Amino acid sequence: MNHVKEYRQQRGLSQLKLAQAVGVARQTINLIENDKYNPSLKLCLGLAKTLGTDLNSLFWEE
Amino acid sequence: MNHVKEYRQQRGLSQLKLAQAVGVARQTINLIENDKYNPSLKLCLGLAKTLGTDLNSLFWEE
DNA sequence: TAAAGATGTCAATTATAAGTGACATTTCGA
């Protein structure tokens, strides 16, 4: 479980807009939000910066 | 730049010991420490937990 | 000063992240 979807929606972005901002395909965002796979660190950093947050807020549990 | 090497040395672990603890090859740790590639989120989480820290401490800049 | 441990790096292979195109369903504003 991660918090990408929550942060994306708070920012009023669609999966497509977020994908374009980060430079990946829309499907990649969809898969990450639904925990279907394991993104790279570079992509996690891009998501955190684009969403105005940090790695722990998006991906750290406990 | 990341802080894996600093945390590993603080814990008194070799690259090999850390690799075994996290479940990857020694070369993988070496490449990450020298910024030769882009680890997966799952591996970053494993490193953070094994080293008793979190994602931001190891991988977040600024 | 020899030997063992630790590190950096290479080549080749395997596993999987990520891309592309497409289609069905759901959501939401005109």
Added chain:
DNA sequence: TCGAAATGTCACTTATAATTGACATCTTTA
């Protein structure tokens, strides 16, 4: 309530993370 936007998912391909084995160099320590 119709149509467009948004989302979830499929199959297939491409890029690259990660593995394995090997070897050279550099540190330590016996």
